[in-house]
Amino acid sequence: MQRFLRVLGFLLATGFTLFVVAVVVVVAAYLYVAPDHPDVEVLREVEMKVPMRVYSRDGRLMAEFGEERRRPLAYEEFPERLREAFIAAEDDRFYQHPGVDYQGLIRATINLIRTRERTQGGSTITMQVARNFFLTRDRTYIRKISEIFLALKIERELSKEEILSLYLNKIFLGHRAFGVAAAAEVYYGKTVDELSLAEMAMIAGLPQAPSRANPLSNPERAVQRRGYVLGRMLERGIISQEEYAEAVMAPVTASHHGAVVEASAPFVSEMVRQHMLDAYGEDAYTEGFRVYTTIDPERQDAATAALRRGLMAYDRRHGWRGAVGQVAMPENPDDDRAWASTLASYYRIGGLEPVVVAAVDEAHFEAVNRMGERLTVDFDTMEWARPFINRARVGDPPEKPADVVMMGDVVFLQNQGDRWGLAQVPEVEGTVVALDPQDGAIIALAGGFDFRHSQFNRAVQALRQPGSAFKPFIYSAALENGFTAATLINDAPVVFEDAALEDVWRPTNYTGRFFGPTRLREALVHSRNLVSVRVLRDVGVWPTVRHLEPFGFEDHSLPRDLSLALGSGDLTPLQLTQGYAVFANGGYRVDPWFIERIEDRHGEAVFTAQPATVCPECEQPELANGYLTDITAPNDENDAVTTAWHPDLFDDELSPSQPLRPAERVINPQNAYLMDSMLRDVIRHGTGRHAMRTLGRRDLAGKTGTANEYRDAWFSGYNPDLVATAWIGFDRSQSLGPREGGAGAALPIWTDFMGQALSGMPERTLEQPAGMVSVRISRESGLVVGADHPNGMFELFREGELPEREERSDQEDSAADDLF
Structure with missing residues (x-):
């Protein structure tokens, strides 16, 4: 008995000693790691890293920028079964333990002793929250101790719902998906409330090894984890046996889903990204900004399609340059998968599909695409493929498919609706850019054939x-x-010795012909070079430059010599479009802008643009004395990227809460109307008449442009609702080839775009301003004539600028005396 008591006393003493030691160790460990513990309260206001999203004017997603894809949700937005799936898979005692599951830790300790490897962590959901938000993922004992104490602290200060919500929004689930909502989009292209039971279980099985065992990287392992989650849900009574049986046998439907782009405008999206990076630094990618642009998705699609069609049409006119590559024939020519593997380094460009030629016969050739599908290409889709020789010459037309392709060639195909046709990626490039002439908003912008x-x-x-x-x-x-x-103005040969040009200059007309005395209107309609040069000489280079600068042209882009008359300055297509907007809106300068509004992650506007907007009423004396005169224009930094909301300009009541920045008038309304009238004649009778024949609209105005040696082809034009420019040329400047001028190469692109962009819109022209009269003049002399003049026409003039009356013979009808 005494021996028993001694043993019992020893055991009690040992136990007490071990208990004291354990308490001391725990306290010491706590004191060691506690100073580094953050304030858990910050979790209540934690800001997840959320990517920047770019939207069109009507709210369609254009792009997403950021390393982490994330869609933070509130607790109640997660379906109950989805929450239960994660609890069953990761922490089935989540609602019972105080942040640390001692049973789990004991299991992990026994496993460590048995295997001498840390293969089980015993982490609860709360411990994972502690690690994900505050700690590293290093597998050390100190980190584990910190995790335990921090988890206990989190449980004391946050509710279970708050902890689970933080976990489901933060957890990494593979393929840049952070949080359950992002994973639902990445793997299934769905929102969380659209997920099936099998899909919920698949996602809930990912935290253990998200990079290695997700349904895209390792479907077999992912299915095993899904089965484990479903089994745990069945054991806990969350799902029935029937639901389990159906879900466990469900096929793997996961596939990679990028951000669902609803409006494609990659060049504009990149402009937004660069601006946001300049304004906010790297925070632009993580702070959840939502940027709303001025882009109209339908018109943007029209611009992209018109540009691609126009570039491919030009490219076909200049022949077939051959295959883009050659691959070795597989051992079995009928093995389409083997053929497809040879296309690993090729990708779609501008909607054109890369394929490898697998067979050629007399009527067609067969090709295999990257998916291993075999396609048939008929000979009539490749009859255009005359061999390219140079920009001025092509070879003889092909007579059979073998004249164009051979087995092993890598070529591009175009989907022509019910069949595929031979195509090639154009070497030539171009752009279409369109503005709202009333405020300068960029409505559409295609910066090239394909952004990628x-x-x-x-x-x-x-x-x-x-x-x-x-x-x-x-x-x-x-x-x-x-x-x-x-x-x-005399359209005749002329030689200039201009010191600024450093040589003798002999400008000529496009046609090489000369037409003698020519009215200014007619000279513009038919684009007479010599008339333009003489006009600039007579007006003077410096007075002309002073007139041009307010249009928005940069000073260095305007040469101080007579070549300015023929467009020798360097401009971007956007700058030229801005200049034409002055004619389209009746004489006001508007500056291009593309960001309408920037919101933070909470939907609060952090930037709202106030573009200078055409406002004829603002010129009235009663408004000039009102609050509009006190409006302070944004500073230069804001002006550099003017962007978005503006009020209804014609409300009956203007209030300071809806400030308006009136656009600056840079030419008088009579000048603008006369130029509009002449530019409409270019469309009706001159170099732009293709647009009139194609579109049949009488409210269009514009002008062709062709640089020396056919290096650049342009068309800029408008109606009062839309101004647009189409340009085509090579990035490394070179000739486009004979007859590839503005009318032949650029105007068809512009016409294609405007036909779609103005579809369904009524015709609208500028209203004739006061102070103008229309009188009958002679086509030959430009002088005023009577109604019976055999070659008379009506012309517009500003009051006080009427030409003299043409002298008449005595036999002329006296009824012509009273012209007005």
């Missing part, structure tokens, strides 16, 4: 010579300096 193929944004980065597309601005300066639309 080339990120160079030609709409805003390509400095090129606009050629004759610049002439309207020269003529506008002439109208301000004593010329009229009826002024006669």
Whole structure:
């Protein structure tokens, strides 16, 4: 008995000692790690890393930027079964333990003793929250101790619902998906409330090894984990046996889903990304900004499609350059998978599909795409493929498929609806950019054939010579300096010795012909070079430059010599479009802008643009004395990226809560109307008449442009609702080839775009301003004539600028005396 008591006393003493030691160790461990513990309260206001999203004007997603894909949700937004699936898989005693599951820790300790490896962590959901938000993922004992104490602290200060919500929003689930909502999008293209039971279980099985055992990287392992989760849910009574049986046998339907782009405008999205990076630094990618642009998705699609069609049409006119690559034939030519594997380094460009030629016969060839599908290409889709020789010459037309392709060739195909046709990626590039002339909003911008193929944004980065597309601005300066639309200028050979040009200069007309005395209107309609040069000489280079600068052209882009008359300055397509907007809106300068509103992650606006907007009413004396005169314009930093909301300009009542920045008038309304009238004649009778024949609209105005040696082809034009420019050329400047000028290469692209962009919109022209009269003049002399004149026509003039009356013979009808 005494021996028993001694043993019992020893055991009690030992136990007490061990208990004291354990308490001391725990306290010491706590004191060691506690100073580094953060304030758990910050979890209540934690800001998840959320990517930046870019939207069109009507709220369609255009792009997403950020390393982590995340969609934070509130607790109640997670379906109950989804919450239960994670609890069953990761922490089935979540609602019972105080943050640390001692049973789990004991199991992990026994496993460590048995295997001498840390293969089980025993972490609860709360411990994972502690690690994910505050600690590293290093597998050390100190980190584990910190995790335990921090988990206990979190449980004391946060509710179970708050902890689970943080976990489901933070956990990494593979393929850049952080949080359950992001995983639902990445793997299934769904929101969390659209997931099936099998899909919920698949996602709930990912935390153990999200990179190695997800349904895309390792479907077999992912299915095993799904089965484990479903089994645990069945054991806990969350699902029935029938639901379990159905879900465990469900096929794997996961596939990678990128951000669901609803409106494709990659060049504009990149402009937004660069601006946001400049404004916010790296925080732009993580702070959840939502950027709303000025882009109209339908018109953007029209711009992209018109540009691609136009570039491919040009490319076909200049022949077939051959296959883009050659691959070795597999051992079995009928093995389509083997053929497909040879295309690993090729990708779609501008909607064109890369394929490898697997067989060729007399009527067609067969090709295999990257998916291993065999496609048939008929010979009539490749009859255009005359061999390219140079920009001026092509070879003889092919007579059979073998004249164009051979087995092993890598070529591109175009989907032509019910069949595939041979295509090639154009070497030539181009752009279409469109603005709202009332406030300068960029409505559509296609900066090249394909953004993935080339990120160079030609709409805003390509400095090129606009050629004759610049002439309207020269003529506008002439109208301000004593010329009229009826002024006669001699279209005849001329030689200039201009010191600024450092040589003798002999400009010529596009056709090489000369037409003698020509009215200013007719000269613009038919793009007479010699007339433009003489006009600039008579007005003067410096007075002309002073007239042009308010249009928005940068000073360095305007040469101080007579070549300015032929568009020798370097402009971007966007700058030229901005200039034409002045004619389209009746004489006001508007600056291009593309960001309408920036919101933070909570939906609060952090930036709202106030673009300078055309407001004829603002010029009235009663408004000039009102609050509008006190509006302070944004500073230069904001002006650099003017962007978004603006009020209804014609409300009956203007209030300071809806401030308006009136656009600056840079030419008078009579000048703008005369230029609009002449540019509409270019469409009706001149170099732009293809647009009139194609679209049949009478409210269109514009001008072609061709740079020296056919290096650049342009068309800029508008109606009062939309102004647009189409440009085509090579990035490394070279000739487009004979007859590839503005009318032949660029105008069809512009016409294609405007036909779609203005579809369903009524015709609208500028209202004739006061102070103008229409009189009958002679086509030959430009002088006023009577109604019976055999070659008379009506012309517009500003009051006080009427030409003289043409002298008449005595036999002329006296009824013509009283012209007015």
